[in-house]
Amino acid sequence: MTDDTLKRSLAASVGAVLTSLVVTPLEVVKTRLQVQVPNVAKVSHAARTCPYYNFSNGLMDTMLPKESLLKKCKCSPEQLVTSSPRPNSVLYTMARIVRLEGPFALYAGLPPTLLFAVPSTAMYFTSYEMLMMQGKDAFPNVNPGVMAMASGSLARAGAATVFSPLELIRVQMQSGETTHSFTTHFRQVAKGGMRQLYRGLGATLARDIPFSALYWFGIETSKAYLSSNGGVFDKCENSQWRQVTIAFVAGVLAGTFATVATHPFDVVKTRKQFSIYSPTATDGAGASLSSRAMLAQVWRQEGLAGFSAGLVPRAVKVAPACAIMISTYEAAKIAFEKNSNSTT
Template structure:
């Protein structure tokens, strides 16, 4: 039974991708490798969260948060700044073009740049969270570096294959939803209206983008875990992993963790874009 057939691995593709201490939890279950890979009953999101809290306490839900913030904060700053700059340039260059299409192009390019720049740190974060008693961040940096510079970008192809389409769908959904909702949301105050519209648009765009790109997220996570389990050996290509998952597990493998991922991503997208819009309003930035 392979690693990604474990229910805890499947769940980590979704709600607690950055927080679930999988290996420590599995060790405390005192199961054999075969038993570990057999899904518990029931295997719902709430059941898994309750199990984590019962075995390790409420703080276990936030395990792995520091390395996540270490990459997420600067990556998001680069991503949003690049998007705004590119979108303004494209609107100036192509004033008659559909804003949704311009947003797709801007979001794709901005995400590609941010994902490439922070790929080494994302790889180390995934590996640290996949292993019990993980070593300090610097130790993992040295271990990956010993495998050559190429190892620093293992899984980047799968990451881009997921993130570029996700960003394209997301920003298209954001811009088109904003244009549709601005004249239909009955809120008098202009600033409150913009933030509210951004919140609703974030939910809609997040659901659309998540469902459209989830198979790529499954392959991306597996490609990064393979790098560790093979002791820094070159990982299979994105297309090879995609084929392996489809042949071994079919549609079920491609949609593993979809529901909890939607539960995580949709509100996260809404909070992120509405917070961004509120910050722009606070600083009088259009």
């Protein structure tokens, strides 16, 4: 591993941790409402019957057992929400959890998420930059936005393919039903062949590859436009602070654009996850259905409303997560570069 690659990996890791620290409390509140008071949160039948909940901190999705979450919950459903005129908003519920359980309760799903978010994000961002640099050298006449789409797609596909089997095994180990080691679980899953080892990967790639392509296209084009048409950014006297600020704004724009464009695939991925981890779920989409067949089924049964369900909450979470991640990544790279120059 070269020095530059190490710096990028460390910068991506810092970004992943900071993003998780900021976004996780919002996801914890949403999850607690869905698990403890599904009638208030309007949870689907599949989500209600599945023994796992889909935890997403804006960087990656993680399936965690509801049983382990409920064991740690000190708030009763009656305490979590009220029948008073005060709205059961995210901030209100967050304040109740902190008052009744303490601030650390807002980070209940953080450790298992970071276990995979940090290395997968490091691999993802590092691979993207390496592919972009090599692509520009090999194809100097190709539009940077197009190169970003190709590099982002390949980088995301690689990271998802590497970590998908590990995520499946982690979920099985956390179910509490067995005490087998990681090696034993890996052998059991591997016995089913590649199809079992990469169960659910198709739905993940169907969402993540288009998202990454559009996200990095948005990042590169937004950064180029904002840099050349400074406006308010010209007031930043420090060029490095200007670079980080532009990255943050580009992250918001690109994250929102990619989230809206790929939300139908996110609906399919979430339903497929519930079907995989809860074979008894009968919400209309089984794990045996392909992503294309499930898209057709949702359109046939629910129409446009089925694809737009959950779009606003996802955009509110993913857009700032993308902004925090890319700006922290840029800031960390600058800091590591400064430190490297000062020691030489």
